[in-house]
Structure formats: C-alpha cells, structure tokens
Amino acid sequence: MKLTKSKSCDYSCFMCRHVEQEWRNQIDNNKQVIKLKRGERFIEEGGAVRGVYFVQSGLVKVHRRWGDKEMIVRFAKNGAIVGHRGVGATQDDYPISATALEPTVLCFVDIAFFMSTLRFNTNFTYQLLLFFADELQVSEQKMSNMLRLPVKNRLAWSLVLLYKMFSTGDGDGYLGITLSKTDLAAYLGTTYESIYRVLVEFTETGLLRLEGKKIFLANMPALNVLALQKNP
Known part of the structure; x- marks a missing residue:
C-alpha cells in the first residue's frame, strides 16, 4: 500500500462536495493519497479505527465475516466514502473490512480531522446523516431479501x-x-x-x-x- 502526500484533487468526493469551500484548504493539508493494487486490503475487520477513506478512482468492496464465509456489504466507486462505519462516540474498531477490486486511488484523513470536519461543516454532517439513513435502508432490505x-x-x-x-x-x-x-x-x-x-x-x-x-x-x-x- 503506497502512501503519498498530494495536493492534487478535483474535489469530487463525498466530503469535498459538501464541506464549505474554504475548508478544502484544510483537507489539502491533512489528507494522504493511497494507491492500491487489485486485491489489497486497506481496512481490516476488528482493526483499530484510524480514519476515513474516499475513493478517487477504482472500485472497493466493503465486506465482513459471516460465519466461515465472506459477506459483501456494499461496493464503493469514485467519490464514495469508506470506513465511516468505524465512526462513533464509543467505536474503537472497524466492524468491516475493505479491499480494492481493481487498481484504486484513495484519499485518507485521520479520525481526529474527520471529526473536526463534522463539527465545523453542518451541511457535510447533514448529508452524511442522509447517507447513513439510505445505506441503512438498503442494508435492511438486503437482509430481508436473504430471509424471504x-x-x-x-x-x-x-x-x-x-x-x-x-x-x-x-x-x-x-x-x-x-x-x-x-x-x-x-x-x-x-x-x-x-x-x-x-x-x-x-x-x-x-x-x-x-x-x-x-x-x-x-x-x-x-x-x-x-x-x-x-x-x-
């Protein structure tokens, strides 16, 4: 997993689209760019929460253990957020894993900066709340489908x-x-x-x-x- 410091960004990810425009300079100063090969895992289920990722290019699967099998929770494409399931007042570990399905470039911000972004950007916080609600509805429907x-x-x-x-x-x-x-x-x-x-x-x-x-x-x-x- 290759990490680089980069200021190049088209501001198309979920976070950059919804923060105040002046906050983008803070993002540029705090982000890291991660380049992944196909099959590289960048979040390990049960691992300590380090931060949140945004897909710049490529495709990611978010998955978790399901008995002795793997269950894919969702797929994340360009602009999508990954790792947000590890964010919480008492959340210390990631409840999911995440793996690149093709060569992928990620933008990473640590958890402290991400929480600051939530506090100082109310529209971003609002949009994230709506995203969580939509994701929960899809997850519940998937589980219902599996049973019925x-x-x-x-x-x-x-x-x-x-x-x-x-x-x-x-x-x-x-x-x-x-x-x-x-x-x-x-x-x-x-x-x-x-x-x-x-x-x-x-x-x-x-x-x-x-x-x-x-x-x-x-x-x-x-x-x-x-x-x-x-x-x-």
Missing part, C-alpha cells in the same frame, strides 16, 4: 440496485461495474453454484447478456418485476 426470497429474485433486485448506482446512463444496459461470480455470491449471501445457475437461466431467457465478466441488463422491465416480487 429465492436467489433469482435477490439477484434481480441486486442487479437493478447496482445498475442504478453504477450505470453511466449510456442506455446499453451495462451494469457499470465488473464483478466476479464469487463477489456476486458474497453480495447476495449465497453460493457460487447458485449464482452461476441463475445467471445461465437469466441469460437463456433474455434477461441478461454476458460479455466475459461484464453484465448487461437486457430486459429491465422483467428484472424489475422479479426484484419487486414479494411472494415468489
């Missing part, structure tokens, strides 16, 4: 959600991120074999188109029906 829905409905719901989050809007149906079947299985809380079987079914019925690891949503209306189906 078969894999094909969970996959449809997850693909529609990821498309909304990551699609570039080109209209070609591309999901916007390239994920392995193993990562998809960990995101849904199921097995590789189940994901493989449902992907084949969705492809044969024209719901999806696969090009290598790239997933294209070929029939969004039908996927939405499956995603919203409550009693399959």
